[in-house]
Amino acid sequence: MKAMLMQILDSLAYCDPKAPRIESGRMAVIDIGSSSVRLVIYDDVQGYPFLILNQKIWAAFAENKGEGEFNLEQTKIDRVMAALEWFVWTARQTQCSHMVVFATSAVREAQNGKDFVQQAERKIGGRIHILSGEAEAHLATTGAMASIPDAKGVVIDLGGGSLELSDTSQKHFTSLPLGVLSLKALSGDNPVKAKEILVKEIQKIDWLKDLPGNSIVAIGSGMRSIARLHMAAFDYPLEITHDYNLPPETGIEFCQKLINGEDMGVRVQNISKAYKDVLPYRAAALCALLELENIDNVRFATFGIREGVLFSQMASCPVSRDPLKAFALELAHRQGRGASYGRKLASWCAHLFPESNKRYLEVAALFAETGWREQALYRATSQFNHVLGGAYVGANHKMRMKLATTAYFCHDSELTESIRAQASHFLCDDQIAECKAVGSLFQLAQILDPGALGTLDQFKLVRNNEGRLTIEGPEAFMHMASEEVNKKLETAEAAIKAATKEK
Known part of the structure; x- marks a missing residue:
C-alpha cells in the first residue's frame, strides 16, 4: 500500500487524555460496528463539522451472537476487510488529513476479535481502537448531548451486539450484551420474547430510577427509522427526525405494533431490508425503556458515537x-x-x-x-x-x-x-x-x-x-x-x- 497522505490516529483522545488534539483539516471516522461498517467524512473540523460522506456496508458481525462464547465468521471478516480497504482508499482520495478507526461490542467480545484487529491493522497500516463498553457509552452520550444540549435523562445507543445506556450527566453507564442481532438470536427470532428479556435486564439497573431528567435520547439511524415511520404514519409536516419527540403512551403504542409485525400502511424511502428485519427488536428496546415510570418522552438525535469520537479528538469544539x-x-x-x-x-x-x-x-x-x-x-x-x-x-x-x-x-x-x-x-x-x-x-x-x-x-x-x-x-x-x-x-x-x- 502506498504511503498515506493522512494520519491514522494512534491514540483516541477520550481513552488517552495526553493524545494530541486536532486543530483543523478534514477527518474520517470508520466505525466497525456489530451490524455494519460505516465511513463518515467531516469537512474542516475547525468550524462546524459538515458531513460530506456517510457510507455503510452491512456486515452483521453479531448475527449469531447469543449466550456464551462466539467467533467472528470468516466470510464476514472478509467482507469487513474489503470494506476497510475501500473506506481507507476513499478517505485518502477525499484528502482527509486525519482518520480514526474503532470497533465496538462484537469485536470486543468475540474470541477471535483481537486476531481480527491485528489482521485489519496490517491491512490499513494503522491503529484500530477496540472501545470498552464505558467508552462506547461516553462517546455516544458526548455526541448526543452536543446535538440536543438541553436534554436531561438517559441516552440509549442500540447497536447490533449491545445496548449502551448513559445518563446525560455521564455519572452512570451500563452496557448490556443485547443488541438487535443478539436479541434476535437469544429470543429465537421472537420480538415479544426479546422485549421480555430487555424489561428483565433494565429493571436491574438501579440508576435508571434516579435520572437527572425525564427524557430518553435515542441515537442511531436504526432508532431514527422508528421516528420516520411514525412521522409518515401520521402525516407529520416535516421529514426531519432530529429532535422529533414522542410521549410515552404514543411511543409504546406504536412500538407495540412494530413488535407485533403490524403493517403501518406507509412506505418510507431509504430504510434498507436489513434495517426492516431488525426493526421489531429496536421497537422492543424503545418500548421497554418508555415503560419506565419516570419517562416523559423520547427525543431522537442525529449525532451519536461517531460525532462523539470526532469531538473527543478536536482541540476546540464550538459545536459543544x-x-x-x-x-x-x-x-x-x-x-x-x-x-x-x-x-x-x-x-x-x-x-x-x-x-x-x-x-x-x-x-x-x-x-x-x-x-x-x-x-x-x-x-x-x-x-x-x-x-x-x-x-x-x-x-x-x-x-x-x-x-x-x-x-x-x-x-x-x-x-x-x-x-x-x-x-x-x-x-x-x-x-x-x-x-x-x-x-x-x-x-x-x-x-x-x-x-x-x-x-x-x-x-x-x-x-x-x-x-x-x-x-x-x-x-x-x-x-x-x-x-x-x-x-x-x-x-x-x-x-x-x-x-x-x-x-
Whole structure:
C-alpha cells in the first residue's frame, strides 16, 4: 500500500487524555460496528463539522451472537476487510488529513476479535481502537448531548451486539450484551420474547430510577427509522427526525405494533431490508425503556458515537458550546456576508425586540444573507426551504420553523399559502408576526448596507416623539425620502405592533 497522505490516529483522545488534539483539516471516522461498517467524512473540523460522506456496508458481525462464547465468521471478516480497504482508499482520495478507526461490542467480545484487529491493522497500516463498553457509552452520550444540549435523562445507543445506556450527566453507564442481532438470536427470532428479556435486564439497573431528567435520547439511524415511520404514519409536516419527540403512551403504542409485525400502511424511502428485519427488536428496546415510570418522552438525535469520537479528538469544539450557532456562523462565513455582519445585524435591531430570544435573533441574522446569490424572485421560498431543511442540530422543530419563516421574510413581505400552512403547524400568529418583524428589518438593512460593506453602523432605528419608528442616518440619506425604505419601515413597524400587541 502506498504511503498515506493522512494520519491514522494512534491514540483516541477520550481513552488517552495526553493524545494530541486536532486543530483543523478534514477527518474520517470508520466505525466497525456489530451490524455494519460505516465511513463518515467531516469537512474542516475547525468550524462546524459538515458531513460530506456517510457510507455503510452491512456486515452483521453479531448475527449469531447469543449466550456464551462466539467467533467472528470468516466470510464476514472478509467482507469487513474489503470494506476497510475501500473506506481507507476513499478517505485518502477525499484528502482527509486525519482518520480514526474503532470497533465496538462484537469485536470486543468475540474470541477471535483481537486476531481480527491485528489482521485489519496490517491491512490499513494503522491503529484500530477496540472501545470498552464505558467508552462506547461516553462517546455516544458526548455526541448526543452536543446535538440536543438541553436534554436531561438517559441516552440509549442500540447497536447490533449491545445496548449502551448513559445518563446525560455521564455519572452512570451500563452496557448490556443485547443488541438487535443478539436479541434476535437469544429470543429465537421472537420480538415479544426479546422485549421480555430487555424489561428483565433494565429493571436491574438501579440508576435508571434516579435520572437527572425525564427524557430518553435515542441515537442511531436504526432508532431514527422508528421516528420516520411514525412521522409518515401520521402525516407529520416535516421529514426531519432530529429532535422529533414522542410521549410515552404514543411511543409504546406504536412500538407495540412494530413488535407485533403490524403493517403501518406507509412506505418510507431509504430504510434498507436489513434495517426492516431488525426493526421489531429496536421497537422492543424503545418500548421497554418508555415503560419506565419516570419517562416523559423520547427525543431522537442525529449525532451519536461517531460525532462523539470526532469531538473527543478536536482541540476546540464550538459545536459543544452551541451547535446551532456554530452552524450558522460557519454558513454565514461560507455562503453569506460573513459572521461579523450577522452579529452586527442582530445588534442593530435587538433593542426593538426585548422579549425575543437573543439566540434566535443572532442565528436568524446569520442566516439572513446566506441566499444572496440566488435569483431574487425565488429567494424567499428557496431560503425558507434551505433553513427549514438545513443539516444542523441544536434546534427543535419549532425553532427550526421560526428561523425558516424569518428567512422567508428577509426576502418577501407575505407568506405563500403553502408556507403559511407549514408555519402555522408550529407557530402561533404572534410568533409569525415576530418573524415578519425581524425579517422586515433585515430586508431594510439590505438596502441601507448593500453588500455588507459596513454602512449599517451609520444608521439607527429610533422612535420619534409620536412613538413611530424612524431611521437616523447620514445627511445625504436624511435629505432623500426613499419610497422603498419607507415601505420597508412601515411593514416592519406594523409587524412589530402585531408581534408585541402594541396599539
